[in-house]
Amino acid sequence: MKKTAIIAAVLIAIVGLSGCNNDADVASQNLSTAADNFQINRRIVFYNGFTGEYMLTIEGLCSKDNSSTDTKLAIICKTGPNEYKKHFLGLSNNVTYFIEQLDPAAASTYHYKVVFKPSVIVPDISIK
Structure with missing residues (x-):
């Protein structure tokens, strides 16, 4: 085996x-x-493409979840040795995101x- x-x-x-x-x-x-x-330490920013305003920022040891789709983004962040948080945001024609790597690796x-x-x-x- x-x-x-x-x-x-x-x-x-x-x-x-x-x-x-x-x-x-x-x-x-x-x-x-x-x-x-x-x-990898990351910053994920969700913003309104029409107004240019940031709607939500998530920072930390985060990864884009496999359940994400064209209309939904899921982010999982490690917050402790065995602790995780999962965040969801709906995407639309005016809401988008970018993921930034904060530190070199x-x-x-x-x-x-x-x-x-x-x-x-x-x-x-x-x-x-």
């Missing part, structure tokens, strides 16, 4: 990174992976970053 998991992780890494053609692609992928693991252009989390493969099971 351990050997199968390692082979699967390697195959996923190869497929996921096969589109990285240059140094900028590799660095971008590594920064995105770090941000998705709450290692090291991103190797020679090495791909692969994160293996066994807790995702064998999740906690709750019986009700």
Whole structure:
């Protein structure tokens, strides 16, 4: 089972990174992976495109959630060792956002970053 998991992780890494053609692609992928693991300090600003006013600003170790759509943005922020907050905002023709990386982060252009989390493969099971 351990050997199968390692082979699967390697195959996923190869497929996921096969589109990285240059140094900028590799660095971008590594920064995105770090941000998705709450290692990058970010500022997310929602603003009204008609008035130019900021509606909401979120700062911290934040990542764009996979449940986001064209009309809804979900942001998850790590607020403590095992504490997270999830924020939602509706998007429209006059409401948009930008995500800013606040601090520089090291991103190797020679090495791909692969994160293996066994807790995702064998999740906690709750019986009700």
